Amino acid sequence: MTEPTQSTVVWLTQAKYDELKAELEELRGPTRSALVKRVSDARDEGDLKENAGYHAARDELGKLDGRVQQLVDMLERAEVGETPADDGVVEPGMKVTVKLVGLDLEETFLFGAREMAGDDIKVYSPQSPLGQAIDGAKRGETVTYTLPNGKDQKAEIVEAVPYVG
Structure with a gap:
């Protein structure tokens, strides 16, 4: 297996990593077993074309398998770390407020x-x-990034504090 590149890394706190790992174990174990049993029981009821319970259980099993794959992928790419320092520098795990210059608009988000x-x-x-532009920037700095329409937008870092959500 290759090492994840910086652009594919998912930054998680240890607590969030543990929570997602526990969810994965629950989904792969008891939850999946119960769902497989529901599919099997519904299949035993007869004509599959007319069996809404069977189709609903199969759909739910498909969604569960999709979530399992999403969790596996994310946990393989995870970079686990502690909450970043409250030093005003934008890095993953920070709650950031930016002022979009020229638009009189502030936006707060998790980075x-x-x-x-x-x-x-x-x-x-x-x-x-926006993430590429603000990564590593400090409170008070102004960065420029390119919008999907090709125009440049300036954003001033108003605040960058550790996210405790």
Whole structure:
């Protein structure tokens, strides 16, 4: 297996890594066993074309297998570390507020992996255009990144603090 490149690394705290690993074990073990049994029981009910329970269980099993694969991939690429220092430098694991220059708009988000966050905060990855521009920048600095329409956008780092979500 090859080492993950910086652009494919998923930064996770030890606590989040442990949580995702536990979820994977639960999904691969008891949850999958129960779902396979539901598929088998529904299959035994007869005509599969008309058996909604069978099709629902199969769909659920497909979703579970997709989540298992997502977790396996993420955990293989994970770089586990502690919460970053509160030094105003943007790095994965920080809650960042930027002011989009010229748009009179501020945006606060988690800089890192979606799996680190709850549903209440946006996430920008280090691989995104904004993420690449702000990685390593300090509070008060202004960076420039390219928007999907090809135009350049300036963003001032207003705040960068460890995410404790």
